[in-house]
Amino acid sequence: MDLIGSNDGIETWQEVSLLYNAALRQMQTKVEILNEEFQHTHQYNPIEHIKTRIKTPESIVKKLKRHGYDSTIENMVNYVNDIAGIRIICSFTSDIYRIAEMIKHQQDIQVIQVKDYITFPKVSGYKSYHMIITVPVYLSDRKVDTKVEMQIRTVAMDFWASLEHKINYKFEGDVPERICQELVDCAKMVSDLDDKMLELNDEIMELSRKPE
Numbered sequence: 001m002d003l004i005g006s007n008d009g010i011e012t013w014q015e016v017s018l019l020y021n022a023a024l025r026q027m028q029t030k031v032e033i034l035n036e037e038f039q040h041t042h043q044y045n046p047i048e049h050i051k052t053r054i055k056t057p058e059s060i061v062k063k064l065k066r067h068g069y070d071s072t073i074e075n076m077v078n079y080v081n082d083i084a085g086i087r088i089i090c091s092f093t094s095d096i097y098r099i100a101e102m103i104k105h106q107q108d109i110q111v112i113q114v115k116d117y118i119t120f121p122k123v124s125g126y127k128s129y130h131m132i133i134t135v136p137v138y139l140s141d142r143k144v145d146t147k148v149e150m151q152i153r154t155v156a157m158d159f160w161a162s163l164e165h166k167i168n169y170k171f172e173g174d175v176p177e178r179i180c181q182e183l184v185d186c187a188k189m190v191s192d193l194d195d196k197m198l199e200l201n202d203e204i205m206e207l208s209r210k211p212e
């Protein structure tokens with residue numbers, strides 16, 4: 001098995017980008033299939049939408065510098081786990097774990113790392129479920145297991161995270177204490193809303209199962 005990294009013949013940004021784009025397409029298809037199957041068996045779509053992105057070379061170089069590595073292709077693929085990123089936005093918190101489990105059980109996927117910021121949110125209030133996985137990409141002469149970062153979160157968590165990201169960007173990381181506190185308060189409201197919506201949904205599902 002080739003894990004994308006040293007001695008795998010990946011020498012240019014074009015090659016890196018080809019592999020990571022292919023890995024993202026594979027993951028997107030896998031997730032879409034799971035969503036369709038779920039619709040077929042449970043009559044609802046757990047996934048609201050999916051976003052994919054390849055990290056820009058500038059952003060990769062910045063990350064390498066921050067961690068004290070030289071900007072080489074080898075360091076990129078070895079030390080930057082989120083060159084390819086897929087974000088899956090779900091309706092309910094329970095869907096997040098369901099999707100994560102379904103992905104983990106696929107035979108060609110290897111889970112490298114899991115960070116559960118839902119059970120253990122960040123001090124800032126950030127909630128999301130992160131996994132670094134590898135997915136095989138078949139080239140003409142070999143298979144390269146390629147890393148993809150998956151972020152799975154609810155619509156409400158995503159709303160919070162994108163606003164917090166914008167605020168951090170605006171203040172260049174030096175966000176005033178009052179705003180940080182407001183964000184923590186909002187994260188609590190987001191959490192309560194997610195819990196309430198899940199409760200309501202469970203109730204509706206239960207009612208629709210009962211015979212008239």
Ligand code: 0O2
Nearest residue numbers: 055059063081082115122124126130151160161162164165
């Ligand atoms: P960008 O621009 O989104 O790509 P690592 O990637 O392992 O070196 P870290 O921080 O240990 O770094 O990994 P983690 O905690 O899994 O976070 C990875 C990504 O999650 C981040 O990527 C963000 O996209 C998102 N994230 C993590 N913490 C927060 C947070 O507090 N608020 C928001 N809004 N997003 C968060 P990057 O590379 O930081 O940035």
